[in-house]
Amino acid sequence: MTIPTAERMSRIGTETAFAVSLEASQLARQGKKIYPFHLGDMNIITPPNVMAAAIEAMKKGKTGYAPTAGIPELREALAKDVGVTRGLNLTSDNVSIQPGGKPTIGKFIMVAMNPGDKVLYPNPGYPIYESQIEFHGGVGIPYGYKEGKDGFMLDMEAIRNGIRAGGKILIYNNYQNPTGASSPKGEMEELARLVVKNDLSVLSDEAYFDIRYSGEPMSIASLPDMAERTVILYTFSKKFAMTGWRLGAAIGPARFIDHISKINVNDESCANHFVQYGALAGLQGDNEGPNFIIATLRERRDVLVDLLNAIPGIKCFKPKATFYVFPNVTGAMRRKGVGDVEEFRKLCLHETGVSFCTRRHFGRPLPGETEEYVRFAYSGIDVPLIKEGLAKFAEFL
């Protein structure tokens, strides 16, 4: 006898990219040198002011429960920070602290979506959107991206079709994983107009908002009539290299945020207490830590994109944000005589040690997709290893 499992467990997804990590580490144990471009994790340590403040709070006894929605100081500081960067009028009532960025996805869906509701989500995109939609009984409607002049553009026609098909909720991930796409102003405005006209609710996943190398920051919540219908996913993970600390926030209309905090009470009580003081120090400190992180990542991006574009059959945009690139490898695959992108990935991994994810790790391919893409993350690999890995990769291809 084992414990019977509920039907909903047949509808839950996962991050299939974890399987790539496993494959890479198995090869590494066999002595193969691995160039880890598959990781969305960071090999940059958390800034010292964040660590010091967390340790001080811990030693001062901030080891008991925190308030469910977060310590008041952090909620206020975040309301101010996000208010300024997005041009919004926020108070701490608009902020519910979360144990990471990810919890906001599931909680937003539980609060906003009834079983059977149709939800638009990006594909290629972060696989947890589709998983949480289906797990909680919704119907996911994927929309894709198209190659533009200097970056990926939203497939606006697919979004329009999705709305026509009954989509009521939109998940939008500007500064996008995996494509690195940033919406130009016109594109974001067009999207916001569609949303308002059709009375959609929006989850704006802004996990990479602060991992920006150029251009002015933009949030869809800043556009006319959008704040009242948008929940922002905020995370400390990337800006402060705090992925393993698990701290983020849901930010949006106060009544909706109350509901999210009610799920906090039920699901985990609160986020770690002293960690919140670390994040507070990060927000209130000078920008030395975040600037160092951006400078480090920018150098990696520049090196990586140039080396990729020097390889025949590979075409790679240079994203203005995120720590991902999403090169088109259709030509390289053709040159190698490989028809399947997963086969291509495995071949490259085994032959060169260069480990990356493919388009398939970010959703089922959409009808009509003809080009093949892979994702290189550069958050977990230093410049010398990028150069060394790409040299082997170029030689092999």
Added chain:
Amino acid sequence: MTIPTAERMSRIGTETAFAVSLEASQLARQGKKIYPFHLGDMNIITPPNVMAAAIEAMKKGKTGYAPTAGIPELREALAKDVGVTRGLNLTSDNVSIQPGGKPTIGKFIMVAMNPGDKVLYPNPGYPIYESQIEFHGGVGIPYGYKEGKDGFMLDMEAIRNGIRAGGKILIYNNYQNPTGASSPKGEMEELARLVVKNDLSVLSDEAYFDIRYSGEPMSIASLPDMAERTVILYTFSKKFAMTGWRLGAAIGPARFIDHISKINVNDESCANHFVQYGALAGLQGDNEGPNFIIATLRERRDVLVDLLNAIPGIKCFKPKATFYVFPNVTGAMRRKGVGDVEEFRKLCLHETGVSFCTRRHFGRPLPGETEEYVRFAYSGIDVPLIKEGLAKFAEFL
């Protein structure tokens, strides 16, 4: 326009005890001296070896993601520790690390319970059981406790009736919040036989397993044919005074635990990375920290129970475990001419500053309940304040 809210949000509950905290802190701000017996939090700081190990791990760069099910060392150490204390044969495959004890409740329910399934749960009991059952579409069937010779006993007839009514899942909280009940061996064996005979699945909430002042530890998972159908809720919160660190585990059959870890991937990726090294040091260290915590709590319990029993119209058991007592205050209420237990609570709070929860904070009263109870928690108040508060309380009553 606000974001429309899904129907399931009308079915979510909360910890109504938080309202008592709010009331008490408002009075405190007005200058009233408060004796905080309402808190389930601890005013004891985390042991230094736990803090030191967490800080060391943080500084060594354990600031990136941890594996979804937890770091292997902690899963192994916990499998060993829980295996020894419960007499079970466990490996790390049986352990999924969680960001607290509470996450195991919701995840167990999501994995085990289909909408419409009937779930037996204790009432009075931790209010999150009922909330999570109903939130995820199940039907809760409450069972109560009865006063025995020297402590509260399970209402076995209510459990039998619940099974007859179609109950398929049992939530069992030995070392119980709020009653402080510990099942005698015979009672636990009778319950296990019922479970096996009727093929139920069990969540055994063992949050207070290590907060025991006398008697041998007992888990229902240790009894014949029970391990294969039981998931243990384990938490570091109480044993190591780590409530605000948010770390615990779900422990049970490997296949079921795999499902729970799949929910980890979706809901929060992982628990804080360096915190897991702190907990590991706690498990592997000498027992100085936990022993100090138990000695501190035992002294408080002894003082509190004696003072309560000295008050006419109050009858209080001395629980062998937990940091709660659940005195019968029917007589005291009658003497004061108060018919409603919430009115009694507010009266005592305003007149004496003694702040506690009532039976109502732990579920809707069951048909046939005639006695009135309140809950005193002694985890957040020192002996001198216990004495001072109880003197005022006794005088008032």
